[in-house]
Amino acid sequence: MAIIFEEKQNIFHLQANDTSYVMQIIRDGYLSHLYWGRKINQYNHSNKLQFVDRAFSGNPYPSIDRTFSLDTLPQEYPGYGNTDYRNPAYQLQLDNGTTVTDLRYKSHVIYKGKPALEGLPAVYAEDKNEAETLEITLEDQIADISVLLTYTVYEQRNVITRTAKIINTGSASVDLKRALSVNIDFRDADFDFLHLPGAWGRERHIERQPLRSGIQSVESRRGASSHQHNPFVALLRKGTNEDNGEVFGLNLVYSGNFLAQAEVDQFNNTRVSLGINPFDFNWKLNPGESFQCPEAVMVYSHEGLGGMSRTFHDLYRTRLCRGTFRDKERPILINNWEATYFDFNADKIEQIAKAGKELGIELFVLDDGWFGKRDDDTSSLGDWFVDKGKLPSGLEDLVNRVRNMDMEFGLWFEPEMISVNSDLYRKHPDWCLHVPNRTRSESRNQLVLDFSRKDVCDEMIKMVSDILASCPITYVKWDMNRHMTEIGSAILPPDQQRETAHRYMLGLYRVMDEITAAFPHVLFESCSGGGGRFDPGILYYMPQTWTSDNTDAISRLKIQYGTSLVYPISSMGSHVSDIPNHQVHRYTSLDIRGDAAMSGNLGYELDLSKLTEKEKEVVKKQVSTYKEIRKLIQFGDFYRLISPFENNEAAWAFINKDKDEAIVFYFRLLSEANSPFESFKVKGLDPLKSYKVENTNDIYGGDELEFVGLSVPTELNGDFQSHVWRLKALK
Structure with a gap:
């Protein structure tokens, strides 16, 4: 069993592959958090809760026990207003105007499998025996509010998922002000806080800082998960690195406004929480109605960041992504954008496609x-x-x-946007997000359609579906090129206007679900100004994402390295583009551009018809090589070897599950005069196997490559150099 309830002590013990999560119902029904970390066989209160009089910490039982305070109690889903002064997981305003609530345990059930979330993406279980679920009902009898906390444990993975559903069981409406998906109270603050900040063209860089007293947070208020921050945070024990140490990673399966924060209190406790951003959020709950929070995925690793990443990768690749292309090798594509922009005709497109076909490109x-x-x-x-x-x-x-050349055909859409200069806007000017009597701010000369409206969603489903049904299209790039302003809807009443941003996400998920289900043969790739909506919510509908509009190979080393902390390589679109690069104006060789792009889903974004014969031979070789290795790249285990955030170089490796095949990529940025001889260690190989380096007579043991290292060729001269080793185990 993955979930054990010890009735005598009212303890819930959740056991995943190598992690335990422990809770206890204590004093009058408070649900307390006891432990999350490396797996233990049995919990016997070695870190038992201790109660002392903390002076200015309030007491729910003042005349009985001054040692008990919610201000010091580690909790699972805390509220605010009755002695806990830290940030709450939820907050409601009742019909009398007050916001004090007090949730207590009512009941629980344990069952095999994992439930789907209505209207929201979530990871899933293909077989009910691979996961077990605990549902705990908390209630406030005075406020007539119930909260259903759902925990799912994957028995063979270091994964626990959490969500909450808030239910109005009373006879009056209430306003939901805050509805986070997960809260965890640690009893120390000996952590570093890691997250993935960025900007357009510079997405998902890595930042790590020691926790400090007070609140440290990342968030989005843009209506999308955003380029600026990702809905992922991790707490790392001091000294944790890529291969060793404890990591607690949390990721929200949601594509809109989010908040992720860690709060260190006066007693050096740490409260970590994650969910929909309460900023500018309100949800009216009428009697009998409920609000479903998005799902949070929690991954524990005692094998450093690498162990955490491979857990996320395997889970998302096989239990988040869905459909025909989940387990299918992704095609090599040529995109005309940087080759032509808006200036093209059918003959020009046919010319580029023909050049691509001659080089072996498939789409x-x-x-x-x-x-x-x-x-x-x-x-x-x-x-x-x-x-x-x-x-x-x-x-x-x-x-x-194009198809007569034996190539597949794909098409770009931006279904969530509307131009003021469009027939649709002239017919339906109220279909965009807007606020009465306010300027409709534009970005990139466009407005955002109001996907909180069913009629708007229905029309977009019809228009996109009509195009996809009109001819044999097998790929769609789904773009979204601006963030929200004037977030209001023409059809919502005044007291529900602050629901618009979340209702938009629910509408978007319905549109994506219906279109992708109607066209299962189409590979959908999401995009949002590049990597501005690279999150697990979108991956549920579309198994890959355009990683960044910045296609410069050197910039991509950091972007792809940072993205790989959470998201699988099969989800990363990565293209070779022209030089000078259109984003950073850098000149790099076709070789390093190819090696960087082959570290994801390979594509090209330039005018192939203008390549020299020598360049065509390089591309042809890249395409041929990628076809040989793409299964390993897209579905193998990924190991980060050298960080470009800390070095003048980067390296990573892809290794298949049987550990009998590997490919290692090395990149040097700037050349240095009289530099020392370099080597680096290759992790993840079988120490008992011997590996031959392709096209050489070199044979090395897996243990030698990991403990001694692999020498970088001395002939790598000049800036922006790369080298690739293909390794195969000897039979």
Whole structure:
């Protein structure tokens, strides 16, 4: 059993593969947190709760016991207002205007399997025997509020998921002000706080700082998980590194506004919480209604960040991503965007596709500009019909031209946006997010459609589906190129306007669910100004994401390294583009651009018809090599070897599950005069196996490569160099 309830002591002990999570119902029904960490066989209160009079900490039982205070009690789902002064997990305003609530244990059930969340993405169990679920009902009898806490344990993974559902069981409406998905109270603060900040073109860099007294947090208020922060945080024990030490990672399966924070209190306790951002949030709960919080995924590792990452990768690749392409090798594509931007016709597209086919590329993707009257970024979003000025014979003619070359065809959409200069806006000016009597702020000359409205969602489902059904399209790039402003809806009453941002996400998830279900043969790749919505919520519907608009190979080393902390390699779109790079104007060789891009889902984003014969041979070799190794790249175990955040170089390795095949990538950034000879250690191989390096006579033991290391070739001269080793175990 993964979940044990010890009735005599009212203890819940959740046991995953190598982690335990322990809670206890104490004094009059308070649900207290006792332990989360490395797996133990049995919990016997070695770290028992201790109670002393803390002077200015309030006491729920003042005349009976001054030693008991919620201000010092580690809790599972705390409220505010009755002696706990820390940030709460939830907060409601009752019909009398007050916000004091007091949840106590009512009941629980334990069952095999994992429930789906209505209207929200979540990780899943294919077999009910791979997971076990605990549902704990807490209630406030005075406020007539219940909270259902759901914990699912994956028995063979170091994974526990959590969520909460808040239910109004009374006869009056209440306002939900705060509804986080997870709260964990640690009884010390000996941690570092790690997160993934960034910006457009510089997504998911790594920052790590020691915890300090007070609150440290990351959040999004942009209506999307954002380029600026990712809905992931981790607490690391001091000294934890890539391979050793304890890591507690938390990731929210949600694509909108979020808050992740750690609060260190006066007694050096740490409260970690994660969920929908309470900023500008309110949800009206009428009698009998409930609010479902998004799911939080909790991963524990005592094998450092690498152990945490591989747990997330395996879980998300096989139990978050769904559909035909979950376990299918992803095609090598050519995208015309940086080759043509808006200036193209069918003949030009056919020319690029033909050049791609000659190099072995399998999929052509037509990017922005094929619809409405879209000659620049000032018009036509929302007008999802073919521009006959550019494609006079229609989209089907172009698709057939490409498919007659034995290539697949893909198409770019931005269904969540609308241009003021569009037929759709002229017909439905109230369909965008807006606030009465306020300017409708534009970004990139566009507004955001109001996906909190069913009629808007229905129309987008129809328009996108009509295009996808019109001809044999097998790939869609789903873009979203601006964040929300003037967040209001024309159809919601005044007391529900602050529900708009979350209702938008629920509408978006419905649209994505219906379209992806209707076209299971289509590979969907999400995009949001590049990597501005790279989160597990979107991966549930679309198994890969455009990692960043910045395609510079050197920039991508940090972006892809940081992204790999949480997200599997099979989810990362990674392309070779032209030089000078269109984002940072850097010149790099085609070799290093290819090696960086082959460390994800390989694609190209340049005018292949303009390549020299020598360049074409390089690309042809890259494509051929990637076809040989892509199963290993996309579905193997990933090991980070050298961090570009700490060094003038980077390295990583992909190793298959049987540990009989590996590929190692090394990148040097800037050249240094008379530099020392370099080597680095290759982790993850079988120490009992011997490995031959392809195209050489070199044979090394897995133990030698891990403990002694692998020498970097001395012929790597100049800036921006890379080298690849392919290793195969001897039979």
